[in-house]
Amino acid sequence: MTAGIDLDNITLEYPVYNYSSLSIKSALISKLASTGVINRTSTSTVHVKSLDNVSLRVRPNDRVAIIGGNGAGKTSLLKVISGIYDPSQGQRRVQGHVTTLLGTGFGLDDEATGYQNIILGGIALGYSRKDMIESFDEIASFTQLGDFLNMPLRTYSAGMRAQLAFAIATCRNPEILLIDEGIGAGDAQFMKRANERIEKFVGASSILIMASHAEELLDQFCNKCLYLQAGRPIFYGDYHEGMEMYRRDYNLAS
Amino acid sequence: MSEPQKAAYYDFSAIPPLPVSEKTKPWMLFHDIADALKNYDTWLYMAWSDIKLRYQRTVLGPFWMVLVSFISIICIAGLGSLLFKVRFSDFFPYVASGMVIWQFISLLITESGMVFLQHLGIIKNVNVSLVSFCMRLFVKNVIILAHSLVVVSLILIAYHVHVSWSLLLVVPGLLVASFTSVALSIIFGFMCARFRDLLLLLQAIIGILAFMTPVMWQPDMLGSKAYLAYFNPLTHYIDILRMPLLGQTPPMMSYAVTLSMSGLLLIIAAWVYQIYRKRLVYWL
Numbered sequence: 001m002t003a004g005i006d007l008d009n010i011t012l013e014y015p016v017y018n019y020s021s022l023s024i025k026s027a028l029i030s031k032l033a034s035t036g037v038i039n040r041t042s043t044s045t046v047h048v049k050s051l052d053n054v055s056l057r058v059r060p061n062d063r064v065a066i067i068g069g070n071g072a073g074k075t076s077l078l079k080v081i082s083g084i085y086d087p088s089q090g091q092r093r094v095q096g097h098v099t100t101l102l103g104t105g106f107g108l109d110d111e112a113t114g115y116q117n118i119i120l121g122g123i124a125l126g127y128s129r130k131d132m133i134e135s136f137d138e139i140a141s142f143t144q145l146g147d148f149l150n151m152p153l154r155t156y157s158a159g160m161r162a163q164l165a166f167a168i169a170t171c172r173n174p175e176i177l178l179i180d181e182g183i184g185a186g187d188a189q190f191m192k193r194a195n196e197r198i199e200k201f202v203g204a205s206s207i208l209i210m211a212s213h214a215e216e217l218l219d220q221f222c223n224k225c226l227y228l229q230a231g232r233p234i235f236y237g238d239y240h241e242g243m244e245m246y247r248r249d250y251n252l253a254s
Numbered sequence: 255m256s257e258p259q260k261a262a263y264y265d266f267s268a269i270p271p272l273p274v275s276e277k278t279k280p281w282m283l284f285h286d287i288a289d290a291l292k293n294y295d296t297w298l299y300m301a302w303s304d305i306k307l308r309y310q311r312t313v314l315g316p317f318w319m320v321l322v323s324f325i326s327i328i329c330i331a332g333l334g335s336l337l338f339k340v341r342f343s344d345f346f347p348y349v350a351s352g353m354v355i356w357q358f359i360s361l362l363i364t365e366s367g368m369v370f371l372q373h374l375g376i377i378k379n380v381n382v383s384l385v386s387f388c389m390r391l392f393v394k395n396v397i398i399l400a401h402s403l404v405v406v407s408l409i410l411i412a413y414h415v416h417v418s419w420s421l422l423l424v425v426p427g428l429l430v431a432s433f434t435s436v437a438l439s440i441i442f443g444f445m446c447a448r449f450r451d452l453l454l455l456l457q458a459i460i461g462i463l464a465f466m467t468p469v470m471w472q473p474d475m476l477g478s479k480a481y482l483a484y485f486n487p488l489t490h491y492i493d494i495l496r497m498p499l500l501g502q503t504p505p506m507m508s509y510a511v512t513l514s515m516s517g518l519l520l521i522i523a524a525w526v527y528q529i530y531r532k533r534l535v536y537w538l
Contacts, residue, residue, distance in 0.1 A: 056266075
């Protein structure tokens with residue numbers, strides 16, 4: 001079964017709960033208010049439309065960069081593809097195991113050692129404990145963390161955490177890998193190794209989708225580009241063409 | 255910034271669509287429970303590592319647990335035997351087993367409110383099985399129960415409580431408890447994620463129930479009003495777990511009550527899960 005992603009006319013609207021609307025009191029008050037007993041300004045929740053009619057077909061060997069300004073819906077789109085968010089409208093079809101690297105907080109524990117975290121993180125991403133134990137050596141040599149893997153995660157620098165998270169997410173040759181910013185914190189050497197690894201598994205007919213503002217990063221990895229503006233797709237196609245458009249819109253010198 | 259160009263950006267008609275993926279089924283909760291049971295090593299490992307990490311930087315480790323429960327059992331059994339004028343040696347094994355089982359039940363209930371809130375980092379970043387968090391919670395508390403039972407078994411042996419084959423009835427007791435626990439953690443987990451007040455309410459209620467449930471007193475002590483204790487469903491849960499430890503066979507009535515409670519709660523949980531499963535992530 002080959003990997004693939006289809007999105008048909010996806011619209012995502014979600015409620016934003018502030019602290020007052022998370023409490024019972026305000027829920028009751030808004031109930032009463034709607035029947036006219038108590039007159040108050042509406043406490044109903046605000047809805048945010050973060051994706052507006054997005055369609056996409058991604059097939060093996062596609063390495064898609066998602067670009068756009070802040071709040072353009074990049075992360076929301078990744079969360080819809082991974083199934084964390086359910087689209088309000090439209091259809092999502094995904095074939096293949098989706099591995100998400102949307103942050104370094106996916107089940108890693110500060111008190112646990114690097115090795116323990118490899119298992120914890122791997123399990124959270126849907127791999128088995130046995131798979132992760134088999135990957136110990138490979139992750140150790142990839143991250144070059146050495147003895148640090150026996151130390152608790154709280155002693156790691158931001159860059160080391162990012163490396164470990166990336167290594168955990170990619171060690172089992174993911175079929176579909178979604179990355180959000182995440183790996184920008186690595187040093188130049190790490191970026192080179194990360195690049196080699198991505199080349200390897202994308203070569204094995206997988207899909208990579210990456211949302212980032214870091215152009216050097218996207219330049220290295222991506223061959224296609226989806227440009228979002230306020231949740232609407234503006235361009236999808238050749239990476240350089242899309243990047244060109246994005247730079248023009250944001251007056252960035254190329 | 256230029257005007258957003260009209261979407262002439264893609265023509266996917268050349269790419270054949272993927273086959274339609276699965277639709278939402280009714281009773282999604284039971285499908286997801288079945289899936290979670292297949293991936294048992296996931297939540298077993300998670301539960302085990304919860305326990306391991308909790309003791310990571312302590313000297314006495316799990317023995318803290320044992321020590322604290324031992325001291326509190328002695329204090330309460332001593333106080334109880336004076337208050338209710340019963341012999342300490344009769345009361346001690348009863349209170350010891352009751353306290354340990356109560357601790358197990360009350361932790362399961364209070365922590366069930368936190369079951370999703372506690373793991374919001376994972377839930378917001380990975381498409382995970384929510385049910386596996388509920389199983390993890392149950393298994394973690396079974397492990398804690400297991401080391402408290404070390405104290406209880408010592409006390410039972412010291413006081414020559416007749417241990418019989420009925421001890422094996424702990425297993426069906428735990429099985430029934432697991433059904434209830436998974437259902438409750440789905441219900442409370444969703445409710446507390448949506449309304450944070452309920453976490454505090456839950457703790458307050460458990461505090462009251464500790465006195466209203468025959469843990470440190472016996473229903474007979476109520477005299478002609480003994481039947482009142484059996485209106486509390488937790489009495490039956492205590493019975494199906496405690497009586498086997500004391501070498502007694504729990505009454506069929508207790509199994510009937512706890513099993514029907516589990517069934518009812520599972521149906522409510524399935525309903526909550528069906529409606530709110532996909533909204534949970536926005537509440538965290």
